[in-house]
Amino acid sequence: MLNNSTPECMQIISTITYSIWLARNNKVFQKKHTPAEEVVAHAMKSISEYHLHLVENRLNPSNQASSVDRNSKRWSPPPSNFLKLKVDAHLSDDGRWGFGLIVRRADGRCVGAATRVCAGSQDVAMAEATGLKEALQFVEDNLLSNLIIELDANIIVQALNRKIFPRTKWGNLVRQCSRFLSRSIGISAAWVNRKSNQVAHTLARWALVEPNRNWSSNFPYCILTHIQNDMRGVS
Known part of the structure; x- marks a missing residue:
């Protein structure tokens, strides 16, 4: 049977085998029980991250950012008369994806925010791509224009810029x-x-906590401090 298996199947088999061995060691040496579904989920996540790394290296072999501004650790304002929409994805332990979207003016003030939640998987790239899709849907629903969408998933942005789209979901x-x-x-x-x-x-x-919500004011308290700190840095 193994002789007829594809490389992809062999990769899955070997990764799950390693996860089983790791779970066995945790049980023997640390008295830690790992449920079977968690063992498999860990294996599939490892495979996903491995493939993500391979594709990212192919799309961006130099692994360099496009500009100094993009490497900045602080929020930077958009050009005059433009808005900036930032989006990020969060993979929860229960298999759901959470997405945060926030729209801000050049002076740093928040003019819109939203959360989205959907069932997901351990595919990190798919989560980030879905975040971009949710951002574009938000743009369309709110008839926004003159807007820059920013996300920290370099592999997604590189695929957009180079028009190279892997044959994956x-x-x-x-x-x-x-x-x-x-x-x-x-x-x-x-x-x-x-x-x-x-x-x-x-x-x-x-x-x-607050799934699938939209705000135009009275934004969640958890982001207020970050927004205020960013606004202090806007000249």
């Missing part, structure tokens, strides 16, 4: 997002350092 989803962007005037997507995406990251975690 997340690759197909990014292709759809690319088509939306190509026919939208004044809407673009860019990569940003994770450290400067703290507001969206915090809101993505909060999404599990």
Whole structure:
């Protein structure tokens, strides 16, 4: 049977075998019991992250950011008369994905925010691609224009910029997002350092508390301090 298995099947078998061995060691030496479904989930997550790393290296072999500004650890304002929408994804332990979206003006003030939650998996790239899709849906629903979408998933942004879409679920989803962007005037997507995406990251975690909400004022208290700190740095 193994002789007829594909490389992908062999990879799954070997990774699950390793996870079983690791769970066995935890049981013997640390008296820690690991449920079977958790063993399999850990194996599949490892495979997903491995493939994500391979694709990211292929898309961006130099592993360099496009600009100094994108590497900044602080929020940077958009050009005059533009808005900036930041989005981030959070993978919860119960298998759900939480998404945080926040729209801000050049002076740093928040003019809109939203949370989204959906059933997901351990596919990190698919979660980030879904976050971009949710951001574009938010843009369309609210008739926004002159807007820059920023996310800290470099692999997604590189795929958009280079028009290279892997034959995966997340690759197909990014292709759809690319088509939306190509026919939208004044809407673009860019990569940003994770450290400067703290507001969206915090809101993505909060999404599990207040799922599928929209705010135009009275924003969740968990992001207010981050927003105020960012505004102090705007000249």
